[in-house]
Amino acid sequence: MSNIDLTTKFCGLTLKNPVIIPAGIHGRNGKVIKEISRSGVSAICTKTIISAPAPDVLPCFAKVPNKSGMLNSVFGSDKTSEYWFTEGIKKAKEGDALVFANLAGYYPAQAAELAQKAEAAGADLIIQPTHCPHMGEILNAMFPDMNYQEGGLADTAGMLATVKAIKAAVKIPVVVKLSGSHNHITPEWALAVKESGADGIGASDAFGPALAIDTRTGQPMLGGPRGVGGLTGAAIMPLVLRMVLEIAMTIDLPILGVGGVTNANDALQYIMAGATTVGVVTAGHIDGPARYTKIIDDLRILLEKLGYNSLEEVRGLTIKRIQERKENNQIAVTEPLTPVIDLDFCNGCGKCIPVCGYGAMWMENKKARINSELCIGCGLCKSVCPFNAIIHEYYK
Amino acid sequence: MANLECKIGDVKLNNPFIVTAGEHGRDGDEILKVAKTGVGAITTKTIVPHPAQDPRPCCVPMDNGFLNCVLAAIMPSDQWFEKEIPVAKEAGIPIIANLASSDPNEAAALAVKAVEAGAHMIELATHCPHLAENLEAQFQGLKIPPPEMDNPKPFYDTVKAVREAVNVPIIGKVSACHFSSILPWIEAGVKAGLDAVEVTDTIGPVMLIDIETGQPKLGGPRGYGGLSGGALKPIAMRMVFEIAQNYDIPIIASGGIQSAEDVIEYAMAGATYFGVCTVGHLEGKDRYTSLIKDLNDYLDKKNISLDDIRGLTLRKVEERKEKGWICNLEPVPPVVHEDICIGCGKCKAACIYDAITIENGIAVIHKDICYGCGCCVWTCPTKAIENMYYKDN
Numbered sequence: 138m139s140n141i142d143l144t145t146k147f148c149g150l151t152l153k154n155p156v157i158i159p160a161g162i163h164g165r166n167g168k169v170i171k172e173i174s175r176s177g178v179s180a181i182c183t184k185t186i187i188s189a190p191a192p193d194v195l196p197c198f199a200k201v202p203n204k205s206g207m208l209n210s211v212f213g214s215d216k217t218s219e220y221w222f223t224e225g226i227k228k229a230k231e232g233d234a235l236v237f238a239n240l241a242g243y244y245p246a247q248a249a250e251l252a253q254k255a256e257a258a259g260a261d262l263i264i265q266p267t268h269c270p271h272m273g274e275i276l277n278a279m280f281p282d283m284n285y286q287e288g289g290l291a292d293t294a295g296m297l298a299t300v301k302a303i304k305a306a307v308k309i310p311v312v313v314k315l316s317g318s319h320n321h322i323t324p325e326w327a328l329a330v331k332e333s334g335a336d337g338i339g340a341s342d343a344f345g346p347a348l349a350i351d352t353r354t355g356q357p358m359l360g361g362p363r364g365v366g367g368l369t370g371a372a373i374m375p376l377v378l379r380m381v382l383e384i385a386m387t388i389d390l391p392i393l394g395v396g397g398v399t400n401a402n403d404a405l406q407y408i409m410a411g412a413t414t415v416g417v418v419t420a421g422h423i424d425g426p427a428r429y430t431k432i433i434d435d436l437r438i439l440l441e442k443l444g445y446n447s448l449e450e451v452r453g454l455t456i457k458r459i460q461e462r463k464e465n466n467q468i469a470v471t472e473p474l475t476p477v478i479d480l481d482f483c484n485g486c487g488k489c490i491p492v493c494g495y496g497a498m499w500m501e502n503k504k505a506r507i508n509s510e511l512c513i514g515c516g517l518c519k520s521v522c523p524f525n526a527i528i529h530e531y532y533k
Numbered sequence: 534m535a536n537l538e539c540k541i542g543d544v545k546l547n548n549p550f551i552v553t554a555g556e557h558g559r560d561g562d563e564i565l566k567v568a569k570t571g572v573g574a575i576t577t578k579t580i581v582p583h584p585a586q587d588p589r590p591c592c593v594p595m596d597n598g599f600l601n602c603v604l605a606a607i608m609p610s611d612q613w614f615e616k617e618i619p620v621a622k623e624a625g626i627p628i629i630a631n632l633a634s635s636d637p638n639e640a641a642a643l644a645v646k647a648v649e650a651g652a653h654m655i656e657l658a659t660h661c662p663h664l665a666e667n668l669e670a671q672f673q674g675l676k677i678p679p680p681e682m683d684n685p686k687p688f689y690d691t692v693k694a695v696r697e698a699v700n701v702p703i704i705g706k707v708s709a710c711h712f713s714s715i716l717p718w719i720e721a722g723v724k725a726g727l728d729a730v731e732v733t734d735t736i737g738p739v740m741l742i743d744i745e746t747g748q749p750k751l752g753g754p755r756g757y758g759g760l761s762g763g764a765l766k767p768i769a770m771r772m773v774f775e776i777a778q779n780y781d782i783p784i785i786a787s788g789g790i791q792s793a794e795d796v797i798e799y800a801m802a803g804a805t806y807f808g809v810c811t812v813g814h815l816e817g818k819d820r821y822t823s824l825i826k827d828l829n830d831y832l833d834k835k836n837i838s839l840d841d842i843r844g845l846t847l848r849k850v851e852e853r854k855e856k857g858w859i860c861n862l863e864p865v866p867p868v869v870h871e872d873i874c875i876g877c878g879k880c881k882a883a884c885i886y887d888a889i890t891i892e893n894g895i896a897v898i899h900k901d902i903c904y905g906c907g908c909c910v911w912t913c914p915t916k917a918i919e920n921m922y923y924k925d926n
Contacts, residue, residue: 196907355845375739454747471586516590
């Protein structure tokens, strides 16, 4: 067992490791948070605490086939805020993890009041969500007289006012969590979050709305008016990873990277892109809380295997690599480089042959071979080789 | 054998599978080879007036998805019109010329030449998430203004100019980057005279990192690309559904189609044609042939046609409204079909409420604990668990 120290400073707090559980099913009440804290995660978020409880419109979860993630139509805790402030947070604090209160007020003063009560109840940090792609539709179905209107995605004024109100009301750190719906305007939102006075920033909440259909009946898999929900899990990781990188290249706030982390490799990618902490939620929901423990253990093993002694050594490494591409005049490499096959490692599985759309690969004596005249250097064969036998490094 | 013949405008297709712009449309010879798979139509790679090279490496697969930073066809447009399209046409199936230009008049001129060369249809895209950054890196001094994701006017102008220039069907290919607000783009396309929309192009920008080196896995300044494949499907599905709910325009669904079930799902959401690309790129073009066969078998087995199920989900959603089912708050525990259940326990693991036990090799749902969330239903590998929502009585 590797003994690399994973202690992480985040928004003035000391976390025993960078893995936290963002708002989701494992934060549904104080007892569950206490239980799940045994998995070893450093912090667990409550489900989103709102002034009036929000029961889930059922069915509220659908797993998307082929490991691509999960759809949900939930948006807040079905417990009252009173429960959370008198009982829930206290119970949660009996566990081994810090407790982050995820909360949403309908207007800034209400958000500040919720934050104040959460702080008094013992919460260690406030997380403020920004947008939920399916909330409006479901709220309006639940409360037909509410006529809830969504703000424009580019409009940061509501977030600014809310965070300022919360910051004025509490001493504990405040983290603003962007929505996947902001992915195309990530730098603009990052700058606004910095301006708000928040202590940290998270990316991202679900992408959507998304839809999956039960082909036996034609019914949308989820409940609600149209059965649309937010997409989380492995499917969104490449989108969120890029958001994290863009935030890290735009502002200097500590970042919580959350989106599709299912293993330590994924977690490390987020840290290399510039994240300080990494959220895991969908993988734990689908596979159970042992998944959290495994990611933390494997992260230590992985760091050691790669020759690192701490997370600090890898944090933001990809930003350095991008800088190097510029300095070394490698931002537009278009000359094909034919990969080299390490025949000692190639075990002749043949996975690389059908993916080569250029007919450049063939098998000879149970080893893969490449014709450099046909190869266009796309990189696909290296990506699918299970034995790391294909050496293809454009950026050395 | 189900009858899969269909038409886009006046152009006849043997079946609704369309190979969308990608490596399988990279030149005339390749299109001839791909046509042998039996697909209904094939799209060229994007034909542009000033070709660019692809940043390397340009392809990265992930679980159920695919990242690429490929730009467009690397051959000059004249070569397409003089050689490649005439060769491709020999395939005997409709050829769709995918064209791009930032200038509507230039797009129209390309479209005229493509049709003269023999293209049966024209396709125009709205946005590419990794294009600007990679073009600017490749051509020093080039400055591409940031895209206006809320402004479909340039797309409207381009479609309109092409519409006035050619008589063949025009397909608009919308980007998944418009996922938050797709309808204005469809409105613009319909007004400008589109015959069909393809939903969707990739979503992005996206990146993945090689942890051995910290390098972005793709080439280019920051290793940005577009995401296609199964990962994109739930977002593309909702876009197809929403367009079908609001417009009559025929829809080519493309985004992660890997099985007959995926095709059926898109048809239920309202699609008429089905775009395939990533599955063939990653698993070989024979997959197109197997998809056509699998769809035929599926329809034959159920004794239905695509027309029977097209838009079924739109009707189900309407029914939710009529029957007061838009806001179920009462849990209805699912039912386990004991003759199908194999007792594998996957549902038990996925039940965060501990409402499932396996007894004598059969899953048992404890109704007093069940929250009615639906996780077990979608986790069951044999489809032995059935949701009991949305049923009369």
